[in-house]
Amino acid sequence: MDRIRITGGQALNGVIRISGAKNAALPLMIASLLTAETLTLENVPSLADVRMLLRILGHLGVDHSIDGRRHGAAPDASRPIHLTAGDIVDIMAPYELVSKMRASFWVVAPLLARMGEAKVSLPGGCAIGTRPVDLLLMALEKLGADVAIESGYVHATAPKGLRGGEIHFPKVTVGGTHTALMAASLAHGHTLIENAAREPEIEDLADCLTKMGAKIKGAGQSRIEIEGVGSLHGARHRVLPDRIEAGTYAIAAAMAGGDVMLEGAEAGLLQAALDAIEQAGADVGVTNEGIRVRRNGAGLMPVDIATAPFPGFPTDLQAQFMALMTKAKGQSRITETIFENRFMHVQELARLGAHIRLDGDVALVDGVDELQGAPVMATDLRASVSLVIAALAAKGETMVNRVYHLDRGFEHLETKLGGCGAIIERLSNPG
Numbered sequence: 001m002d003r004i005r006i007t008g009g010q011a012l013n014g015v016i017r018i019s020g021a022k023n024a025a026l027p028l029m030i031a032s033l034l035t036a037e038t039l040t041l042e043n044v045p046s047l048a049d050v051r052m053l054l055r056i057l058g059h060l061g062v063d064h065s066i067d068g069r070r071h072g073a074a075p076d077a078s079r080p081i082h083l084t085a086g087d088i089v090d091i092m093a094p095y096e097l098v099s100k101m102r103a104s105f106w107v108v109a110p111l112l113a114r115m116g117e118a119k120v121s122l123p124g125g126c127a128i129g130t131r132p133v134d135l136l137l138m139a140l141e142k143l144g145a146d147v148a149i150e151s152g153y154v155h156a157t158a159p160k161g162l163r164g165g166e167i168h169f170p171k172v173t174v175g176g177t178h179t180a181l182m183a184a185s186l187a188h189g190h191t192l193i194e195n196a197a198r199e200p201e202i203e204d205l206a207d208c209l210t211k212m213g214a215k216i217k218g219a220g221q222s223r224i225e226i227e228g229v230g231s232l233h234g235a236r237h238r239v240l241p242d243r244i245e246a247g248t249y250a251i252a253a254a255m256a257g258g259d260v261m262l263e264g265a266e267a268g269l270l271q272a273a274l275d276a277i278e279q280a281g282a283d284v285g286v287t288n289e290g291i292r293v294r295r296n297g298a299g300l301m302p303v304d305i306a307t308a309p310f311p312g313f314p315t316d317l318q319a320q321f322m323a324l325m326t327k328a329k330g331q332s333r334i335t336e337t338i339f340e341n342r343f344m345h346v347q348e349l350a351r352l353g354a355h356i357r358l359d360g361d362v363a364l365v366d367g368v369d370e371l372q373g374a375p376v377m378a379t380d381l382r383a384s385v386s387l388v389i390a391a392l393a394a395k396g397e398t399m400v401n402r403v404y405h406l407d408r409g410f411e412h413l414e415t416k417l418g419g420c421g422a423i424i425e426r427l428s429n430p431g
């Protein structure tokens with residue numbers, strides 16, 4: 001199993017190209033199931049989760065091809081992926097595949113909408129709380145599906161097709177909104193989604209579905225209206241930049257100090273996080289090229305944050321921001337409101353010398369003058385990268401074990417950080 005070794009204490013200086021958003025690419029790839037024609041996606045990041053989803057889609061009958069990398073192109077240059085679900089050969093997504101990646105459960109919606117039936121294993125996935133799917137199933141039921149749970153599988157049927165309906169989410173759910181959008185696009189009649197998630201990835205999916213012939217109004221707002229159509233067609237779509245990756249490297253630059261240009265990042269997608277990073281003492285500048293983050297010498301200030309649905313502070317940056325706060329001059333209060341049990345990074349940060357006390361959904365972080373390198377263990381995707389951030393500013397060497405979590409969501413992490421002067425190295429297959 002790979003490990004990453006980091007020797008802390010180097011400032012970061014240089015340019016980091018921001019990749020396409022994993023959390024947009026996954027639902028967009030799943031949307032290819034909605035049409036027999038080819039969906040071409042540009043700017044899909046090269047990640048373990050993307051490869052896993054290609055396997056799952058392949059199992060269902062989706063053919064894919066990836067354009068060759070241009071000679072001399074940067075390793076993270078965009079390679080369009082063509083996805084064609086000409087014939088869906090199976091309406092069942094098995095446990096062995098779905099359990100490896102939670103978002104793959106979302107295939108239930110297009111399978112049901114196009115085939116009238118889907119059998120999808122209940123997901124496993126990231127260890128960040130229970131993460132139920134009740135609201136996704138509620139949305140499908142509102143569109144006329146019969147849903148039964150049979151031996152760990154969700155069996156959803158709508159033999160006469162889905163019909164439009166009113167879906168009111170009692171809680172903002174990204175996956176629920178993706179599911180409702182995909183299913184309603186091919187349902188008969190009009191659908192209203194209330195309290196929809198407003199995350200940029202929802203708007204990106206809706207844009208793509210619109211290019212495929214769907215009729216959607218209001219994506220990006222909490223009230224979305226969809227007029228179902230009989231069929232969808234092929235399209236070409238570019239995945240939006242990854243706001244979580246951009247926020248992660250912005251925090252890394254604030255932590256290590258230096259001057260980093262996040263090329264291709266869009267500030268509007270992560271304003272709440274940029275505000276917090278600025279309050280912590282970094283300079284954040286927005287240019288046509290991207291976002292520039294600088295910090296020279298001055299100490300970090302404590303900042304209180306609470307995670308919230310978009311446009312609030314993203315839960316997917318909570319662990320990284322906590323890492324930053326471990327070196328602030330004073331106490332900060334970090335509240336996690338989206339997921340219970342999303343504090344597994346606390347114990348590992350403590351191994352690096354951080355002072356953090358947990359009280360329910362609040363973490364109280366008392367900044368320390370110095371972190372010390374140590375062996376640590378990655379637990380989930382965002383938690384792992386928070387350890388990398390802490391390690392960049394820790395004295396001595398940190399070994400991050402179990403980095404397959406990082407590979408799920410961060411493209412060329414060590415190349416991107418190493419290119420800015422970090423001393424970071426991947427060690428493969430250590431016995």
Ligand code: UD1
Nearest residue numbers: 023103131132133134135136172173174175176316338339
């Ligand atoms: C997506 C993101 C994830 C991010 C999260 C919140 C992807 C692939 N993943 O996950 O990175 O952290 O949004 O921004 O895009 N809930 C229910 N019942 C349901 C569904 C959700 O109670 O049926 C709850 C969850 O437990 C959680 C909250 O709703 O407390 C939000 O979850 P949701 O927005 O659905 O997260 P995901 O779509 O799984």
